[in-house]
Amino acid sequence: MSMNMKDIEFQSASYDQWKEEAVKALKGKPFESLFTKTIENITLEPLYTQETLLEKLGDQLEKQVSTIRSLTESASFTVAQQINGEDAASFFANIEESLSRGNEMITIYGPVTFDWSEENLSKLATYFSENSFKVTVKSSEDDVLRVFDYIDKSKRAAVKGFIVAPKAIVLTDYPNVRTYAANTVPFHNDGANAVQELAIALVQAAELAKDMDDFKAFENQFFVQFAVDTQFFAEVAKIRAFKVLWKAFTSAFGHKANAVPVVAETSVRSFSKYDVYVNLLRAGNEAFSAAIGGADVITVHPHDALTALTSQSVRIARNVSLVTKEESHVTNVIDPAGGSYFIESLTADYVKKAWTLFLEIEKAGGLQAYGIDAKIEEVYNTRIAQVETRKHSLIGTNIYANPVDEISTAENAQFAQVKRIAIPFEQLRANFAQAGLKPAILAFGELKNYKPRADFVQGFFATAGIVAHQTAGFQTIEDAAHWLENADYDYVIVAATDDDTKAILPTLLQSKKANVVLDVAGKFKDDEAEWTANGLNGFIFAGQNIVQKLNDVVTRVKEVQQ
Template identity: 65%
Template sequence: MKEIEFASASYEQWQEQAIKALKGKPFESLFTKTVEGITLEPLYTETTLIEKLGEQLEKQVATIRTMKATDSFEIAQQVYGDTAEQFLANLQDSLARGNEVLTIDSRVAFEWDESILTSLADFITEYTFKFIVENGNDPLMQVFAKIADDKKQAVTGFIIAKEALELADFPNIRTAHSNTVKYHNDGANAVQELAIALAQASDLAKASTSYEAFAQKFFVSFAIDTQFFMEIAKIRAFKVLWKAFSKGLGAEAIAVPVVAETSVRSFSKLDVYVNLLRAGNEAFAGIIGGVDVFTVHPHDVLTKPTEQSVRIARNVLLVANEESHVLNVIDPSGGSYFIEALTADLVKEAWQLFLSIETAGGLAAYDMDVKITDVYQTRIQQVETRKASLIGTNIYANPADEMAVECNEQFVDVKRLAIPFEKVRESYAQQKAKMAILTFGELKNFKPRADFVAGFFATAGITMEQSGALATLEEAERWLETAQYDYIVVAATDDDALQLVPALLKVKQEQQLLDVAGKFKEQEQVWRAAGLNGFIFAGQNIIEKLNAVMASLKEVQG
């Protein structure tokens, strides 16, 4: 077999075979447009990549490999605790179990008093830290007053605040940063995040005495979403953009740390263990992309993390570090035709957007919020119509799943994609309506639509009962006349439904709502006039339909 050689196929040959396999569908149906406005192609080859980038490809790869601030990544597990004593105990435990960067959000349930600040000061003189604070007057900031003068230069860390802070005598604490996480949580796409990072850096650089002084205090923070390849390319693209940005300032680029965390905008309070899968995907994308510091949020972080969930989150990074061997490779995704092309696309689009922001007078003068809102609405529409999947929430939902009532205040402002489904499930839990599916004909014929309807309402926490296979029109009429349900969906083939629905509308009980699975555009007006409530079909906006059913139930129930 070592002697066998396979003839290489050209893009045109592959395209010809793909068109045959599509059986009449246009070749363009294989192309996908992302929320960034970037078109993903069905196949990337060495030839197409070279045609696209030419000599810029080698420069891009070289830049990415030299613009990483560290040779590895550090684990930055956030520390939790209801009391100061519990917090310190958890902090020590996290360090003993592999945590490397003390990650602390100042919004805690206890007071930052002298005792805990003194203890914390001892830790941050030995370990790198990441603090999330409101401003320079945040109580947690008093910890720096507890550090002896001879130890101040040894303290290293990152401070995330709404504005850059000044910390005298702490040269190795980075306090100036581009924080794209807020915009990410509002729905921003990768191009917008990259452009915002540069725009914020531009404002900070202008206020600094020199590029070197600015770069020594600067870092950038990103949230990593579930779009695996896009997120890898986003981190790589920042390194290319950073070099171009530095050149624009007339300076030799100094690599700055990329501090990242898993995105919670894709997290759900429903089927919370799926959040762990999302976090694992996001963490690995960030590591391959080349982040320097990473935080994995526990799968139950939207409510209240437990000792177990925190340990699992930390172990995600430990496994990546110890078992994936990803750090044994410089730029693991480098040379991938797809990722290199995607990186170049992000660089081009983000740089153009950054220049537009600068022309407008900076981020404060640019109407970014409106543009991010448009992207967010697109994301929501994709989730509500199942063009994008949230496993366990908008598809494959468990109707018996119960949402935790606790709420983590750190993430209440995140525009999570699961929120509409969580709200509609709460509404249906209060309604207590009885619902069923009228299944007509042979099992093999009605099952696909019955399963679809069951899954549709499972997203609202409803378990739909079924009538069983009803073989004749008379049998279906008798069942409906005596059925003690508030809402019923007819599941049958199109041919059967054309005969079945008009007959059922004549015998249904006055207070019952009757829907049918399928579109039936030609019959819609006549059936609605005869008393049909509506239709359920693939591609429909689930939230709009569920809310409409809820409103109709309230109306008929008075």
């Protein structure tokens, strides 16, 4: 007898039933181990249900969803590819190229490598008259800002764009050029978490609003700029949370909120100079989350943005935006994440925490009085600790690294000061390359027994750009000791089972030469004191700070060889 799948009904499981099965699957581990803390100190639960969401938010859920949707002007976004060029000719050629291939907003980061002559400014003015733009400058004195003097007066009212500057630029005759920016990108690049970025955006908005008598006039000139990192759902929630916070902010000023543009760019904070094509995946992930979150303008940085761009990398970056916009269908719906139990819960958490932090900063007297730099430094140090211990994965850099990967020596000044989390590993590789260390793995026993630890050690070394020589599995203590006595290596790691390691290590410690640093793969707390007293350097194990450990090894090898 055949059954029609459409007629089958599956019994829905309650949270308690799911929890009971989860506890069984954990085999003795506590249920609480399924809960994780974010860097914003928000607890992520293993399962979100309609019931738990309604219990948490109640009537606020509907208000949250309707606020986000009412403060989103369009489901789509504007493709804003940054224009680069070594000289004016290539710069304008790249503008033409990008506009003909899907770019919708001329995006300029100042300063540029050429002079803004009258000819160049006149040419740029023509483009600004016909296309929207985003210009980032370091001061009101930047020469590129003189472009507005070259735009025909009859066209100025129709000119649309954004200017990002440390202080708001005052432009007359340009009602559709927004110059009041809450720019959280510099704080993001220093390591700020999502809650801090949201609170900072409100603090900056409050400062700018105080400068204008008319709040509505301010709102018409205002926009917010975020960098979007690789934490996909967190970044979706961040952009959504800003819209809820904006409504609360405008209410505090006694006004009804209107949609303000959310300008986004992909973050390079997680970019690495190693395995650079992984940066392409990161940027794609970031752009997609920005689109789902409701960003109005998205700039995708090329995967080689840290070093030197190529025409291919620029085209790929532009196509990331175009595929997201044209092929993913995500822009067919306003707020596609709306109603997601997890994202709605996370959005509400961000709103609550960011509003509280905003009030604390305001009460303290502003960002500097509050000591925001020190607070962000704490978060950055946590990020570094997580990546150095692999609690946070950075594919191709701290895990699954390619030891023979070579990097470009070029340096893009635009991103040189970003506190990237890959930097400690890039410095580690440079340190090892300079040291010229010769490591080896002493394998003992059957292949199936020592292979997991040997592979782990090779992966550990790969993060430093090193491929260690690996022996075949020795079958006797005598053979292993003989090899170690004659080994021409600076640093040797023993890879074997716990029992085999305990059996052979006393003999190996007696056999090793004084100028060889010996480590063991694994944790041996009971034997640690005795072994280190007899000449063992230390241990390599999961959860260890890789950068600290390997830099210590370089130092130790230099010491014993002097």
